[in-house]
Amino acid sequence: MMWRNIARFSKTAAAAGRTGGSRRCLSTAIPGPCIVHKRGSDILHDPWFNKDTGFPLTERDRLGLRGLLPPRIISFEQQYDRFIDSFRSLERNTLGQPDNVVSLAKWRILNRLHDRNETLYYRVLIDNIKDFAPIIYTPTVGLVCQNYSGLYRRPRGMYFSAKDKGEMMSMIYNWPAHQVDMIVITDGSRILGLGDLGVQGIGIPIGKLDMYVAAAGINPQRVLPIMLDVGTNNQKLLQNPLYLGLRQPRLEGDEYLGIIDEFMEAAFTRWPKAVVQFEDFQAKWAFETLDRYRKKFCMFNDDVQGTAGVALAGLLGTVRAQGRPLSDFVNQKIVVVGAGSAGLGVTKTAAQAVARMAGISFAEATKNFYLIDKDGLVTTERSKLDPAVVPFAKNPAEIREGASIVEVVKTVRPHVLLGLSGVGGIFNEEVLKAMRESDSCKPAIFAMSNPTLNAECTAADAFKHAGENIVFGSGSPFENVQLENGNVGHVNQANNMYLFPGIGLGTLLSGARIVTDGMLLAAAECLASYMTDEEVQKGILYPSINNIRHITAEVGAAVLRAAVSDDIVEGHGDVGPRDLSHMSKEETVDYITRNMWFPIYSPLVHEK
Numbered sequence: 001m002m003w004r005n006i007a008r009f010s011k012t013a014a015a016a017g018r019t020g021g022s023r024r025c026l027s028t029a030i031p032g033p034c035i036v037h038k039r040g041s042d043i044l045h046d047p048w049f050n051k052d053t054g055f056p057l058t059e060r061d062r063l064g065l066r067g068l069l070p071p072r073i074i075s076f077e078q079q080y081d082r083f084i085d086s087f088r089s090l091e092r093n094t095l096g097q098p099d100n101v102v103s104l105a106k107w108r109i110l111n112r113l114h115d116r117n118e119t120l121y122y123r124v125l126i127d128n129i130k131d132f133a134p135i136i137y138t139p140t141v142g143l144v145c146q147n148y149s150g151l152y153r154r155p156r157g158m159y160f161s162a163k164d165k166g167e168m169m170s171m172i173y174n175w176p177a178h179q180v181d182m183i184v185i186t187d188g189s190r191i192l193g194l195g196d197l198g199v200q201g202i203g204i205p206i207g208k209l210d211m212y213v214a215a216a217g218i219n220p221q222r223v224l225p226i227m228l229d230v231g232t233n234n235q236k237l238l239q240n241p242l243y244l245g246l247r248q249p250r251l252e253g254d255e256y257l258g259i260i261d262e263f264m265e266a267a268f269t270r271w272p273k274a275v276v277q278f279e280d281f282q283a284k285w286a287f288e289t290l291d292r293y294r295k296k297f298c299m300f301n302d303d304v305q306g307t308a309g310v311a312l313a314g315l316l317g318t319v320r321a322q323g324r325p326l327s328d329f330v331n332q333k334i335v336v337v338g339a340g341s342a343g344l345g346v347t348k349t350a351a352q353a354v355a356r357m358a359g360i361s362f363a364e365a366t367k368n369f370y371l372i373d374k375d376g377l378v379t380t381e382r383s384k385l386d387p388a389v390v391p392f393a394k395n396p397a398e399i400r401e402g403a404s405i406v407e408v409v410k411t412v413r414p415h416v417l418l419g420l421s422g423v424g425g426i427f428n429e430e431v432l433k434a435m436r437e438s439d440s441c442k443p444a445i446f447a448m449s450n451p452t453l454n455a456e457c458t459a460a461d462a463f464k465h466a467g468e469n470i471v472f473g474s475g476s477p478f479e480n481v482q483l484e485n486g487n488v489g490h491v492n493q494a495n496n497m498y499l500f501p502g503i504g505l506g507t508l509l510s511g512a513r514i515v516t517d518g519m520l521l522a523a524a525e526c527l528a529s530y531m532t533d534e535e536v537q538k539g540i541l542y543p544s545i546n547n548i549r550h551i552t553a554e555v556g557a558a559v560l561r562a563a564v565s566d567d568i569v570e571g572h573g574d575v576g577p578r579d580l581s582h583m584s585k586e587e588t589v590d591y592i593t594r595n596m597w598f599p600i601y602s603p604l605v606h607e608k
């Protein structure tokens with residue numbers, strides 16, 4: 001039964017012709033050989049190449065494995081089924097135990113497989129993405145980061161610390177892979193809504209890159225999670241004797257930037273064609289590093305730019321859900337709670353879209369946006385306003401400075417209430433009930449903060465208090481809600497996972513050396529137009545996570561084509577810039593799909 005699922009997927013993979021271009025070790029429908037430079041037990045201990053009991057006799061001979069494994073050869077299918085059986089029995093055995101205990105137990109069993117056999121790991125992940133994404137990604141990854149020093153068994157990714165200053169250019173060559181395509185880097189300063197977790201934040205780049213492999217088909221041998229440990233201001237961690245990071249306060253100012261500069265130079269010196277995703281940096285450094293590097297290196301900030309695109313797609317979806325033409329977006333009143341890296345990124349991008357659609361200035365387009373931070377509504381009366389916030393500051397004569405969320409909702413009667421505050425439950429009953437008076441026939445509530453406990457409200461509360469006619473999105477997954485009127489209240493996972501894999505993949509395969517606004521906008525537009533009118537009418541704004549590979553290929557193609565329009569493609573492998581610019585939309589999707597890695601055992605060939 002489980003395996004039938006896989007067989008179906010394999011056929012799709014074969015039909016999509018995953019031939020893998022010129023990359024080494026790309027598993028294919030008819031697998032090409034994979035060159036290894038190891039033999040014997042070194043192979044068994046290398047999760048990139050290990051097949052456990054699946055090594056055929058010929059390979060056992062060729063690679064010096066005879067006698068190191070039990071004699072019986074177990075097929076990939078049997079290994080897969082055995083893993084799923086163990087997972088399901090773990091689920092049964094932990095029934096009734098606290099959620100955290102169950103989540104960590106599930107994470108452990110997946111993590112052990114990840115550490116042992118990546119081919120099998122990614123296959124079970126891809127085929128069961130709906131069940132497993134919440135474990136290896138949001139929300140469980142948050143719990144893993146909180147407990148990382150205790151959970152640590154084996155290293156994954158690279159760690160650069162403030163103590164490595166001056167050494168990074170040589171350290172980067174310690175990484176065993178010749179080629180790296182995708183790097184996700186964090187300094188651990190704002191992990192989901194959980195604050196500063198220092199070195200323990202490495203779990204986030206690992207989880208994001210798992211999604212790159214599962215959704216974008218990036219070869220797992222070519223991904224690199226990076227932790228830049230510049231200290232932590234988390235006192236609890238500093239006092240924890242088992243804490244694995246530097247025991248010092250965070251570096252600030254030029255000292256901090258010097259560390260990141262050095263890492264970026266080192267990484268791009270060794271892998272000039274890599275794409276770097278910045279993740280979970282506190283707002284000030286998220287904006288500063290984006291500004292500093294985006295014209296110089298091939299990088300983007302997922303929290304600022306990826307989130308903005310996903311939110312914009314959701315906002316456009318809510319207009320369609322109201323049965324109104326997209327042009328009506330310019331009239332939507334939108335209250336954004338949280339003015340940090342994500343909230344500000346979303347508000348700015350949405351206002352830019354309004355300006356473009358209505359043919360008005362950015363300043364005029366900000367009229368219908370209301371920004372609330374920890375001190376309440378932002379108005380011009382606020383002292384020391386961040387320059388990025390200034391265009392959104394309201395006239396205090398309209399609504400008072402520092403007005404609470406409920407005051408703003410009651411006064412403005414917004415079409416959309418969107419949370420990126422990191423504060424769980426902040427859309428309380430009173431706030432949600434106030435949304436019943438919204439000027440929209442289908443008010444939208446986006447509780448986008450992660451992980452689950454940090455969501456501004458739950459799905460059930462949103463439908464209960466704000467009304468059964470709402471459209472709902474959340475950053476972490478919630479179950480759909482059974483409504484009293486007999487309908488289903490659909491939960492959309494408004495999470496940047498719908499965009500970052502496609503942004504990275506499209507950029508990589510275009511060979512562009514920077515990520516432009518045009519590429520990011522194309523990604524958002526692609527996601528926005530992915531759903532049918534019928535789905536959107538039901539309140540379904542984003543695809544099912546089961547379709548994440550397909551949407552990622554589409555987003556990747558849109559990004560690549562935007563890079564062609566911006567005239568910045570340099571090509572990838574044997575495919576040159578002229579080839580890329582002559583591809584039709586369908587050919588581009590096909591090119592992207594053919595370059596997506598898919599996990600099956602490739603024959604291993606030893607080379608000294």
Ligand SMILES: NC(=O)c1ccc[n+]([C@@H]2O[C@H](COP(=O)([O-])OP(=O)(O)OC[C@H]3O[C@@H](n4cnc5c(N)ncnc54)[C@H](O)[C@@H]3O)[C@@H](O)[C@H]2O)c1
Pocket residue numbers: 190191192193194282283302303307310337338339340341342343344372373374375376419420421422423426448449450451454474475476494495496497
């Ligand atoms: N769903 C997604 O794809 C996605 C993407 C990025 C970030 N996020 C989530 O968004 C949250 C915020 O991320 P960020 O990077 O913007 O963080 P941040 O620290 O940069 O910003 C948080 C903002 O919330 C405001 N805030 C804090 N307490 C508040 C309160 N009581 N009332 C109103 N506003 C308050 C702060 O003033 C600040 O402006 C996190 O939980 C993160 O997980 C979700």
Ligand SMILES: O=C(O)C[C@H](O)C(=O)O
Pocket residue numbers: 138191192193280302303449450475495496497
């Ligand atoms: O990691 C996620 O799930 C989304 C986002 O990048 C976040 O920081 O919350």
Ligand SMILES: [Mg+2]
Pocket residue numbers: 192279280302303
């Ligand atoms: Mg993030």
